[in-house]
Each structure stands twice: as C-alpha cells, then as structure tokens.
C-alpha cells in the first residue's frame with residue numbers, strides 16, 4: 783500500500799522531516815483502510831461531487847493542489863524574504879492531507895460516488911483533521927486541514943493555511959467554469 787501511494791503521489795518525497803513524511807503516509811494508508819477503499823478506488827474517486835461527472839480524481843487533485851501550494855510558497859519566500867515565514871514541511875503535509883477526509887465523506891453505491899451518512903454530518907475538513915489527529919500530526923497541520931475550505935472562513939488562518947485554501951480553490955474554480 784505504502785509503495786503504491788508513494789508512486790501515485792511522488793510529492794511525498796519532498797519532505798525534509800522523514801518522521802512527518804511517515805506520519806503523513808500513515809494517515810493516508812489508514813484512511814484507505816478504515817474507509818474500506820483500495821488504491822484503485824482512489825483513481826476513480828472524483829475530487830468533488832459539486833462538478834458532475836468530473837474526470838479529475840482525488841489523487842490528481844491532491845497532487846495539483848500540493849504542487850501549486852509549494853510553488854506559491856517558493857515565490858512568496860523569494861519575493862518577501864524576511865517578511866514572510868513558511869514552514870514548507872507543514873505546508874506539504876497540509877496540502878497532501880487537506881482532502882483525506884473525503885475518504886469518509888464519500889461512499890460508493892452501485893458504482894456511483896455519493897455523500898455518506900458520516901459526510902452529511904461532518905464535512906471532510908473536520909473529519910480529516912479529526913482523523914489526522916490520531917496520528918500525532920502537529921496542530922499547525924490539523925489547522926490547515928480544518929481551515930482549508932469554508933469552515934476556515936471568518937477565522938484567522940496561518941500563512942500555510944491561506945496558501946492551501948487558495949491553491950485548493952484555484953484548482954476547483956478553474957475546472958468549474
């Protein structure tokens with residue numbers, strides 16, 4: 783499972799902190815297990831249910847958001863040297879985990895993905911943060927997961943959470959039009 787995840791999501795290799803890398807992979811592995819999904823399911827799982835029949839799956843979306851977030855961070859760090867500080871490992875983990883809660887928010891019935899009962903009660907930012915908390919994921923990363931969508935509106939986001947929020951929405955809005 784770990785090997786397959788690493789080959790599907792090469793961005794796992796960008797971590798400097800190998801402990802955080804392992805914890806982040808473990809969250810994905812366990813979410814697959816507890817959600818009763820296979821790796822193959824992930825390749826068919828739409829990244830959103832709000833764009834009917836989108837062909838963009840959750841892996842492609844997670845990778846795109848992660849790559850956008852890391853590039854945004856590089857530009858900000860280069861342009862605003864000394865004025866902005868970004869923990870790139872936290873940003874990486876937050877990007878990779880921001881939608882992991884969708885493994886609990888969705889279910890598959892007769893081949894079609896739909897909201898699960900759990901998903902109607904707790905959207906993925908909340909279920910994802912709560913699930914990641916079981917694996918000693920630092921609070922700064924739980925914050926990124928919990929605040930990446932509308933759940934984070936109206937509260938103060940960290941710079942890393944601001945980046946993931948925007949990277950996520952640019953990837954959603956670009957496909958929605």
Ligand SMILES: [Fe+2]
Nearest residue numbers: 847880881950
């Ligand atoms: Fe997302």
